[in-house]
Amino acid sequence: MATNVSFDSIIFDLDGTLWDSTANVALAWQTAKEQVDYVTDDITQQTVRSITGMAYDAIFEKLYPYLDTPTRDNFKALCAKHELDTLHELGGAHYPKLEETLTYLKSKYRLFIVSNCQSGYIEIFLKHDGMAQFFEAHQCYGTKGQPKFQNIKDIVADYNLQAPVYVGDTTGDRDSAAKAGVPFIFADYGFGQVEDGFVARISQFEELKDIL
Structure with missing residues (x-):
């Protein structure tokens, strides 16, 4: 066209x-999830695909509405760190x-x-x-x-x-x-x-x- x-x-x-980059972002966020005891569900590539394109803050509000704001912010920061570390090493497709x-x-x-x-x-x-x-x-x-x-x-x-x-x-x-x-x-x-x-x-x- x-x-x-x-x-x-x-x-x-x-x-x-x-x-x-969804496969490696999922890997990074799952690593973060395994370091805390307050996130219930595993994080898969489909999880990441479902929120791709949203603003970073809005992603975690949508995925973890059951967390209070300080806890959610802590988990977001942990995911962000692992995400950058993982993508720095592995990149995306x-x-x-x-x-x-x-x-x-x-x-x-x-x-x-x-x-x-x-x-x-x-x-x-x-x-x-x-x-x-x-x-x-x-x-x-x-x-x-x-x-x-x-x-x-x-x-x-x-x-x-x-x-x-x-x-x-x-x-x-x-x-x-x-x-x-x-x-x-x-x-x-x-x-x-x-x-x-x-x-x-x-x-x-x-x-x-x-x-x-």
Whole structure:
């Protein structure tokens, strides 16, 4: 599906769009769970997939409503530490043709990342397999505690983007892009289901080369 729109820049979501780290995040959070006595259920890859794309604070509120706030915050901090340690060592699974597609896109567009992740998470992605060379800047929930739409707006304003497009995989991504006034491309190979509100839809990351 061609967009029939000219863009000068692309802002990407991370999880479910550029890579899938859910298996190793689940491993990290399960390690944290085994260190405490107040979390009842094991944490699986499906658990992590079910909340991917949510703001980091909201994830733990949804998964552990039975914990009081101080206890939940302690567990969130423990999970965050193990997550960064585990991903620093193991990384995540890049979607097929990621590097060659980014190489093509970089030759035509300015590239950015905006994610709802914790601070330090995008940096780990950028360090794996030389991803940093492709992206001019990034922003995340953990930096300022802002909703995704505001982080998208900040990237647009800070880098004077005239015609950006946002690529993501969830309704939250679509809604955030809309609130930021940025067109949305839906990556349907990711974790979400989006029925409308996109200017194009891709089923493989490399399809961006065909539509942009």
